[in-house]
Amino acid sequence: MKLRVVVLGAGFGGLELSTILSESMGETLDLTLIDKSDSFAFGFSKLDVMFGRKPVEAVRLHYKNILKPGVDFRQETITSIDPKSRRVTTGHGTYEADILVIALGADYDISATPGLAEGGNEFYSFAGVEQLSKLIPAFSKGHAIVGVTSTPFKCPPAPSEAALLLHDHLIKRGVRGDCEISLVIPFGIPIPPSPDTSKALLKAFSERGIKFIPNRRVSSLDPKRHVVILDNDDEMPYELFLGIPKHRVPDVVAASGMTYQGWIPVNPDDLTTEFPGVYAVGDVTSVGTPKAGIFAEGAARTVAAAIIANAQGGEHPEPYKGIGSCYIEFGAERVGRVDVVFLAGPPTGYYFEPSDELVREKQHFGSSRRARWFGL
Numbered sequence: 001m002k003l004r005v006v007v008l009g010a011g012f013g014g015l016e017l018s019t020i021l022s023e024s025m026g027e028t029l030d031l032t033l034i035d036k037s038d039s040f041a042f043g044f045s046k047l048d049v050m051f052g053r054k055p056v057e058a059v060r061l062h063y064k065n066i067l068k069p070g071v072d073f074r075q076e077t078i079t080s081i082d083p084k085s086r087r088v089t090t091g092h093g094t095y096e097a098d099i100l101v102i103a104l105g106a107d108y109d110i111s112a113t114p115g116l117a118e119g120g121n122e123f124y125s126f127a128g129v130e131q132l133s134k135l136i137p138a139f140s141k142g143h144a145i146v147g148v149t150s151t152p153f154k155c156p157p158a159p160s161e162a163a164l165l166l167h168d169h170l171i172k173r174g175v176r177g178d179c180e181i182s183l184v185i186p187f188g189i190p191i192p193p194s195p196d197t198s199k200a201l202l203k204a205f206s207e208r209g210i211k212f213i214p215n216r217r218v219s220s221l222d223p224k225r226h227v228v229i230l231d232n233d234d235e236m237p238y239e240l241f242l243g244i245p246k247h248r249v250p251d252v253v254a255a256s257g258m259t260y261q262g263w264i265p266v267n268p269d270d271l272t273t274e275f276p277g278v279y280a281v282g283d284v285t286s287v288g289t290p291k292a293g294i295f296a297e298g299a300a301r302t303v304a305a306a307i308i309a310n311a312q313g314g315e316h317p318e319p320y321k322g323i324g325s326c327y328i329e330f331g332a333e334r335v336g337r338v339d340v341v342f343l344a345g346p347p348t349g350y351y352f353e354p355s356d357e358l359v360r361e362k363q364h365f366g367s368s369r370r371a372r373w374f375g376l
């Protein structure tokens with residue numbers, strides 16, 4: 001009998017899990033990987049699209065390239081999940097699983113921030129960055145605000161990167177002197193677990209004249225008066241707003257009854273949910289790591305090791321520790337790195353200064369996953 005595994009979502013978590021299970025179990029596996037999209041893209045490629053460095057089509061990795069023993073990819077929209085019976089319904093049919101893994105990521109709730117849809121922009125979706133790739137070249141004068149509207153949000157370094165890359169872009173166009181850039185984030189320092197990384201970013205902001213506004217979030221925008229309103233009622237005039245929208249689980253996850261306080265709770269050691277045979281990994285959970293691909297991938301590795309151990313009688317994995325490395329774009333083609341550990345005591349981070357080696361390492365991060373997951 002083949003083990004029937006159904007993986008919901010082919011993002012960082014779902015792709016890594018399917019790849020490892022295929023490599024270890026091959027044809028003894030009957031894995032169905034379901035995603036509504038026809039392609040995957042790395043989160044950081046949104047910054048490339050926003051600043052016109054690449055067109056959207058160039059950053060998409062198409063699921064039709066997934067040819068792995070024991071894995072069947074289906075492009076279908078999941079319409080219901082019953083975690084008790086491990087039964088999943090899509091627009092095309094119903095799937096029953098011995099093991100169900102939920103890796104459906106986080107969606108955005110643009111309407112949760114009044115005025116954002118009418119008077120601002122967000123750079124967390126492809127629709128948002130495509131729109132901004134047209135607006136940014138026309139921004140030559142005034143105040144640009146990069147602002148976080150809510151926590152948790154994906155990739156905590158991304159707002160800092162966006163502010164630094166915007167600075168570069170305006171310098172290249174010769175209009176930086178006519179523009180102000182402010183960064184509003186809800187933390188006291190840019191990367192709370194790593195004071196050294198935060199110090200380097202704060203230095204970079206101050207050298208470039210980027211105003212850093214800590215411990216604040218944007219609660220609304222008033223498009224008529226062109227002001228951003230912060231959570232302490234302070235107002236900031238703006239000409240261009242680059243927002244990080246409120247995150248939430250996809251509707252189908254909310255309707256499944258699996259969430260508590262907005263996210264799927266899991267045992268942080270092994271990513272099990274309260275439902276037997278059902279795991280959840282990545283942004284859709286409240287596991288205690290930031291929402292980032294590198295953590296979704298690490299969680300998927302722990303789940304894969306447990307599934308393989310159960311199926312083949314091997315050793316069970318060590319508890320998941322929430323370890324990950326995040327690359328940080330400082331602009332001017334300089335890339336630093338922070339290595340963080342979240343679930344083995346108080347969160348800690350270790351900073352690596354920007355170097356040419358880290359530029360190559362970040363490229364390898366993308367190309368190695370493209371090869372492993374897509375054979376490209």
Ligand SMILES: Cc1cc2nc3c(=O)[nH]c(=O)nc-3n(C[C@H](O)[C@H](O)[C@H](O)COP(=O)(O)OP(=O)(O)OC[C@H]3O[C@@H](n4cnc5c(N)ncnc54)[C@H](O)[C@@H]3O)c2cc1C
Nearest residue numbers: 009011012013036043044078104105155282283292293294
């Ligand atoms: C600007 C930006 C920069 C980033 N930079 C980095 C970085 O440098 N490093 C890093 O590690 N992370 C980065 N991230 C974060 C990273 O992209 C996410 O945290 C990561 O993709 C989460 O992985 P996941 O597997 O949990 O979910 P996802 O990768 O989001 O995958 C979820 C999948 O579920 C599918 N899905 C959702 N609902 C349904 C449904 N009803 N039916 C079918 N399919 C559905 C979606 O189509 C999606 O493919 C960045 C994010 C952004 C926005």
